[in-house]
Amino acid sequence: MPKFQNKIALVTGSGTGIGKAIATKFIEEGASVIILGRRKEPLEEAAKELEGRIPQGINASVRIFAGVDVADETAMNNMFDELKKNNVTIDYIINNAGVSGPVTCFPNAPLDEFKSTIGIHLTGTFWGSVQALKVMKEGGKIITISTFFTEEKPLEQRPYRFRSPYTASQGAKNRLAELMSWELTDKGIISIATNPGPVHSDRIYKTVYPKAAAEFMRVSGFEDLSPVQVDEANRELLPLLGEDESVIKKGITDAATKLANGKDVSKLTETFTNLLNKIQTIAEKVQNNTSHMIANREFLSQGQVAETVLNLCDDEIAKIINGKVIPGDRVFYPVKPHIGTTAPGVHQPDFTGKAVVFTIDATDKADAERIEFLAQHVEKNGGKVACFISQDTPSELQEYISSKFHSHIVDIKNPDEVARWLNTAKTNIGDILGVIHVTGKLPDIPKLTEVSRAEWEALTEKFISTPATVAQRALEQFVPGGANDPRLYKDAKGAIMIIGPDLPVGKKVTGIQRAQVEVFRGALRPFTTTVNQELSDVLNSKIRMFTIFPGSVTGTEPNNQRIADAFNFLVTDNALSSAEIVFCVDETR
Known part of the structure; x- marks a missing residue:
C-alpha cells in the first residue's frame, strides 16, 4: 500500500518547480493533494500531470486553488474556510511558496519590494500555517522550506549579498518553525523546517545568478556606461539569456536602439553584447564556485528535495525531529x-x-x-542628540523622552518622513555621526500563533520593515545619490546601530517566550550580516551597521553601558576590520 494513502497534503507555490515536485511525490505515494498559486495556467497543467500519476486503484484526487497568493490574507482565509466547510482535513501543509525578491544592494532595494518579499516568505508561511490549523487534527505536520544561505545557526550567519529581504525572511522562517513546535504541542501538531540549499531550477539559473551578476556590473559601471545606464540595459538584456543566438542578437540590437539616447547604436550594440557576455560569465562563475563547495559538486534535484519533505512527514521521524531545522544543504561554506x-x-x-x-x-x-542612558552618553562626550519617536510609542514614553531631549513624534514607518527628519537633523545640529534605531521589546504575547493578522503585520513592521526603512534612509543621508550611483559609496563613512529586541527577563522565562523573540532576531541577524558585506566588500565603503541584542538566555537584566560601549566601538576605525557585527552584549558564552 502506498505510504501516504488516504492522506491529504496542501503544497503552496505548487504550479511549478519544487512545489510541483513535492506534490508529484505525494501523489505517487497515494496522497491527495491541494495545489495553489497565483497563476491559473501552470496549476491546471500541473493538475493534469498529477492526475496521470495517481497509482492504479488508489482513490486520490488533485484540487486546485488558483489566484491564491500566500501573502493575500483574504485569499488564504477563503481557501481554508472553504476546505473547512467541505469537511476536508489536511494532514500536511508544505510551506514552499517564495520569490527571489529584489536582487540588488540594499541601498538600491525598493522598500515596497523588500516588504513584499517579507510578506510572501515570512507572513505567507506564518498565516498559511495558522489558517491550516482550522483543518488539521492531532498528528498534522507543518513542513517549511527555508534556506541555509541566510542563517546557518543562530550564531553562524551566511551573508547572501544582494538578497537582504530574502535573508531576513528566511532567517525568521527558520526560527518560526521552531516557535510553532513549542506553541502547537498542545494541539499535537508538528513543525519542521528543511533547508535544501542550491537546487536545480529555472529560478536559480535564469533569475538569481544572472541578476546577481548584473548587479556586480551595475555597482561599478561598465565600459562607458554609468550604473544607471547599466541598470537600464540589464532590464532589456537579462531576459535574453538562454535564448537562441538569433533571438539574442536581435534583442541586443533592439535594446541598443531603444536606449541609444543620442549614442551611436552600433557602438552601443557592441557594448551591450560585451555586457551580456560578462554577465553570463560571472553567473556561471558564481554557480561553479558554489558547486565546488559541495563534496560531489552537484546541486540537489527538485525530486530529491521532494523526497526529503516526504521523509520528514513520516510519523516516527517527525516526532523525533519536531522543532528542528534540517540541514539538507550540503554546501561547505566558510x-x-x-x-x-x-x-x-x-x-x-x-x-x-x-x-x-x-x-x-x-x-x-x-x-x-x-x-x-545612551543619549546622555553621547551628550556627556560632546555630541548632540535628536530623538525621532514613533507615533506607535505609548504617549507616556513619548512624553518621558521628549522632556529630556530634543524630540519629534514621527511616522518612522514612512521612508519619506524618515529622510526628511534626518535632513532636518543634519541642518540643525550638524553632521550625523550615527543613527541608532531602538526596536523596543516584543510585547507580552501568550502565543504568536493566536494573534490576528493585523497584530502579526504590526510585529513584522516593528522588528523587520521599520529597521530596514531607517537603515536605508540613513545610508542615503551618508551617501546622497548612492542608490543610483554606488561608486559614491567608496570610502564614505557612517554608523548605523539597531538595538533589540531584548530577550525576556526573569527567573522563569519559558521556552515559548525565548522562541518568540528569536523569530525577529532571526530576521535581523542575517539582514545585518548581508548588508554589511555589501557595504564593505561590494561598495568599498567605511559605513557599518551593527545590531545589538540586549539580554541573556539566563534572563538577567540588560546592561545599557555595554550598549554604549558597542556604539563607541562602532564609530571608530576598529569596527572596519571587525568580522563580528551582531553583538549579544549581555551574554558571556
Missing part, C-alpha cells in the same frame, strides 16, 4: 564569526561637533530609560 558578545573596548571617542540621531519604537519604560 563562516566568519559574525556574532559576538561584548564589543571590543576602545578609548572613549570625542563626539564634539557630531550629531547622533535616535529613531525610537519603544515598548516600555525600560526602553525609554535605555534611550535616556
